[in-house]
Structure formats: structure tokens, C-alpha cells
Amino acid sequence: xxxPHQTLLNRxxxxxxxxxxxxxxxxxxxxxxxxxxxxxxAVTKYAPLEAVRELNRIGLRVYGENRPQQLVERxxxxxxxxxxxxxxxxxxxxxxxxxxxxVLPHVGLIHSIDxxxxxxxxxxxxxENGASPAVLLQVNTSGEESKSGFTxxxxxxxxxxxxxxxxVRLRGLMTMAxxxxxxxxxxxxxxxxxxxxxxxxxxxxxxxMTELSMGMSSDYQIxxxxxxxxxxxxxxxxxxxxxxxxxx
Numbered sequence: 001x002x003x004p005h006q007t008l009l010n011r012x013x014x015x016x017x018x019x020x021x022x023x024x025x026x027x028x029x030x031x032x033x034x035x036x037x038x039x040x041x042a043v044t045k046y047a048p049l050e051a052v053r054e055l056n057r058i059g060l061r062v063y064g065e066n067r068p069q070q071l072v073e074r075x076x077x078x079x080x081x082x083x084x085x086x087x088x089x090x091x092x093x094x095x096x097x098x099x100x101x102x103v104l105p106h107v108g109l110i111h112s113i114d115x116x117x118x119x120x121x122x123x124x125x126x127x128e129n130g131a132s133p134a135v136l137l138q139v140n141t142s143g144e145e146s147k148s149g150f151t152x153x154x155x156x157x158x159x160x161x162x163x164x165x166x167x168v169r170l171r172g173l174m175t176m177a178x179x180x181x182x183x184x185x186x187x188x189x190x191x192x193x194x195x196x197x198x199x200x201x202x203x204x205x206x207x208x209m210t211e212l213s214m215g216m217s218s219d220y221q222i223x224x225x226x227x228x229x230x231x232x233x234x235x236x237x238x239x240x241x242x243x244x245x246x247x248x
Contacts, residue, residue, distance in 0.1 A: 005244065006054065012240045013055050020236055027224045038224060041090055043216075043234030044074065051241040053078070064111070064232050066093030068103045075106040092174075092213075092232055094148060097121045104131055111174040111213050111232075114138040114148045116158050119165060126167040136174040136213055137162070141192040142185070144178055152196055163205045172211025172229070173197050177219050186219050190226035 002010070020040065028035045041064040044052050052063065052074070065071035068091060075089050088108040095103065095112050100122050103110075113119050113135045126133055140149035150158070162170070175193045177186040193214055201208045215223025217236040224231065 005246070009051060009054050009241060009244050010058065012244070013051065013237070014058055016237050016239055017055070017058060017060060020233060023221065024224065024231075027221045031225045033224065037229055039230045041092070041213075041230055041232045042237050043092065043232050045070070045093070045234060046242070047234065047238040048241055048244075048246075049074070049078075050246060051238055051244075055237065060237075062088045062090065064090040064092040066091075068093070068095055068099040072102050072106055095122075100125045101129075104129060104133055108134065109171065110135045111230075112136075112138045112148070114150060116161050119162060119168065123165040123167045132167055132169055134169045134171045136172050136211060137170065138174045139193055139196060141175045141196070142178045142189045147176060149175065152192070155196065156199075159200065159203065159205070170206060170209055172209040172213065173200075174213035176216070177214070177223075179218070183222060187222050187226060190214050190223050190228065194227040 024038055024040070025035045028038065039062060040060065041062050042052070042055060042060055043064045043066070045066040065074065071089055071091055089106055090109045090111060091103055091107050092111045094114070095110060095118065097118060104122075104125060110122070110133060113122065114137075119135070122133060122135065137155065138149035139155055140147045140151055173193050173196060175189060177189040180186065193212060197209060197212060211229050212227050213230040213232065214226070215221075215228045215231040217233050220228070220231040220233060
């Protein structure tokens, strides 16, 4: 039997998830897209562990973590919980080369490959472990110096090297929009990523990449309008749960 605490937590998360799903569906209707094309990733960076567990019980199965060490810790801890079996963990934050070996066994997709050097290291570790991790290339389409990622120009310059690795599976691209209320700038950041993906696919050097990871709690509707296939939401999904947390 659920405790009053768990019942309240469940209600908050159920309402949050329903609001997000309803928004995804209405946005897709507006731009003539199929909602099933959009993968919702729950970002757990600031989420209490019990809230993540409860969201999984409700039915969301894809989780993204910014910090490699926390991803490993949560993946190892929660896999022991028979009631908690997410189908996918994604690393969406910066990946240091010294964390690659620890992360690979737990991660279904790495969103944040931001250099040939990092990609080369992931490829080498994958070969040593008989793995073939799926990755996205992070592209800085906003032009902000504070953001990591390939510049569009550097990505094209390095494309021949990028496509030469045998042990990683390139699935698409990722970007982050500037934190601004200027929707024109946000939209341009996303539309530029879509254009770059089309240009890279047109080279014919790889099987077509299909994923565009773009859009967070503040801008995911615009991202969907511009072709996002993955959106990364944290605060919108977990709003109201920190106050209830009993995690220590």
C-alpha cells in the first residue's frame, strides 16, 4: 500500500508528465508531426532519487544525466531495485575522457561528443571492451563561447576523421539554445542544427543519421517545431518534487 507521501509524489509527477505529453501532442498537431517521433528524456541532474523511481513506476523509461559519476552511481544503485528498470540511460552532459570507461557499460546514448579527440577515445575504449556505443555530436549552433561543441565549420572540417571510426555508431546531433526570451535566436539555433544534419547526410559517407537532440524545459516546443526527435526535460517534469524529497 502506498504511503500518503508516495501518493502525493505520484500525483505531482503524473500531472507534470500529462502536461508535457499534452503539450508535445498539441505542438506536433500544430506543425504536422507525429508525436511518436519525439523521445522524451527525463533529466535527473537535480531530481530526488525517489522522484526518479516514482516517475519510472508511472511509465517513463528514458533518463538523461549530466554528470557521468552520478549516472554510474544511479544506474548501479537502481538496477538493484526490482521495481525500477528504465530501458535507457543517456549521458547528456560533458564527458571527460577519464570517465569514458566507467560510463560505457551503463549508457544507451552519449549526447555530448564535442571533439574528435573525445570521439577517438570513446572509440578506442569501446574496441577494448567489445562495445559499439551510440553517440551524438554536440554542435555549438548558438555561437556562444560559453557552450561546448563543434562549431559548424569545425564539424565539416573534421567530418572525414569522424566517419573513420569503426566502434561508435553516429546517430545524429545535439545542441543547446541560448537562455534568452528572444525566440528568433532560439529557433535559429535549432533550425541550423537541422540544416547541418541534412548536409552531413547528403555526403553519403554514413548511413543516414536521424536524431536531433534539442530542446529543454524552456524551449522544447520550438525545438519540436524545428525537427527535434529528442527533448531533454528536467524542471518541467520534476517541478514540486524537491520539497517532498526524503532523500538524504
